[in-house]
Amino acid sequence: MNLSDRWRICFDADDTLWHNERVFRMTQERFAELLRDFVEAGPLMERLLEAERRNLGHYGYGVKGFVLSMIETAIEVTEERVPASVIAELLAAGQEMLAHPIDLLPHAREAVEALAPSAELILVTKGDLLDQERKLAQSGLGDLFDGVEIVSEKRAETYRRIYEGADRAMMVGNSLKSDVIPSIEAGGWGVHVPHELTWDLEAAEPPEASPRFFQISDLGALPALILGLD
Numbered sequence: 001m002n003l004s005d006r007w008r009i010c011f012d013a014d015d016t017l018w019h020n021e022r023v024f025r026m027t028q029e030r031f032a033e034l035l036r037d038f039v040e041a042g043p044l045m046e047r048l049l050e051a052e053r054r055n056l057g058h059y060g061y062g063v064k065g066f067v068l069s070m071i072e073t074a075i076e077v078t079e080e081r082v083p084a085s086v087i088a089e090l091l092a093a094g095q096e097m098l099a100h101p102i103d104l105l106p107h108a109r110e111a112v113e114a115l116a117p118s119a120e121l122i123l124v125t126k127g128d129l130l131d132q133e134r135k136l137a138q139s140g141l142g143d144l145f146d147g148v149e150i151v152s153e154k155r156a157e158t159y160r161r162i163y164e165g166a167d168r169a170m171m172v173g174n175s176l177k178s179d180v181i182p183s184i185e186a187g188g189w190g191v192h193v194p195h196e197l198t199w200d201l202e203a204a205e206p207p208e209a210s211p212r213f214f215q216i217s218d219l220g221a222l223p224a225l226i227l228g229l230d
Contacts, residue, residue: 007226008166009115010159010183011145012173013125013132016219017108018139021197023100024066027093031070034086039077048073049200056201060152062128067094098131102138105195107220109141114223116144122162124149124171126178154178159186168229172222177204184212189229193219 014020028048032041039047051069059065070090074082115121123145125132132150136142151158154175159182163169169188173179175198180190184207192206192215207213214225 006167007115007119007230008122008163008169009119009226010122010124010149010162010169010171011112012171012175012179013123013135014127015174015195015197016105016172016179016193017112017141018105018135019103021195021199023097024199025197027066027070027097030093031074031090034089035074035077035082038082044073044077047077051076053201060128061126062131063094063097064128064131066097067091098134102135104139104141105219107218111219111222112141112144115226119226120147120166121145122147122149124151124154124158124162126151126154154182156182156185159183159188163188170226172219174198175202175204176206177202180213181207184210188212189214191216191222191225193217193222 011017028045031048032044035044048069051073052066055065055069055072059068067090071087074086074090112121121144123136127150129150136145136148149162159169159171163186169183169186170191171179171183171188172191172193174193174195176192180192181204183190189212190207190210192213194215194217206215216222216225
């Protein structure tokens with residue numbers, strides 16, 4: 001694949017290159033089962049989401065903040081009567097999440113390998129530093145990226161900094177809120193690759209009026225899309 005302009009193409013990691021949210025969903029099901037004697041699953045998930053939103057500024061994104069939010073929610077919904085055994089189960093669940101094997105999404109490897117020879121590839125992801133580094137190493141894709149940015153938030157200013165000096169820049173990801181919209185605001189392209197599971201706190205309306213917004217069904221369509229823009 002030959003590109004006439006030098007592209008800086010940024011990829012999100014979780015649920016763009018590999019599965020992630022389904023591991024969280026499985027843990028939420030386990031959480032609901034552990035607390036079934038205290039509260040029904042629906043209200044419990046609402047309380048957990050409230051705790052996650054409230055705690056983002058304290059713990060950031062990733063498994064560790066999620067586990068702390070589950071523990072906080074368990075204490076709240078049981079009026080501080082949650083058994084120590086349940087807390088131990090939640091801590092064990094978090095450790096299992098941090099050790100969960102990486103499962104690449106369809107066409108992720110092919111797309112990255114196709115673009116790597118003629119574009120500058122940057123991984124831009126939120127979350128815990130050690131966990132994200134582990135997942136990238138286990139993915140087998142690490143050597144294909146020219147840089148890695150693990151950030152606390154993905155805002156327009158984040159992308160302006162990352163895009164500085166590039167002829168053309170693009171962010172590819174499953175989150176409209178964090179990957180697509182702020183990239184477009186920063187002057188780049190935003191390519192949405194929907195995932196079957198999306199965290200509620202990443203929901204946003206697609207910027208369909210923008211000529212720099214694209215949506216593809218999977219990463220297999222990305223090289224052709226970029227060739228069409230080049």
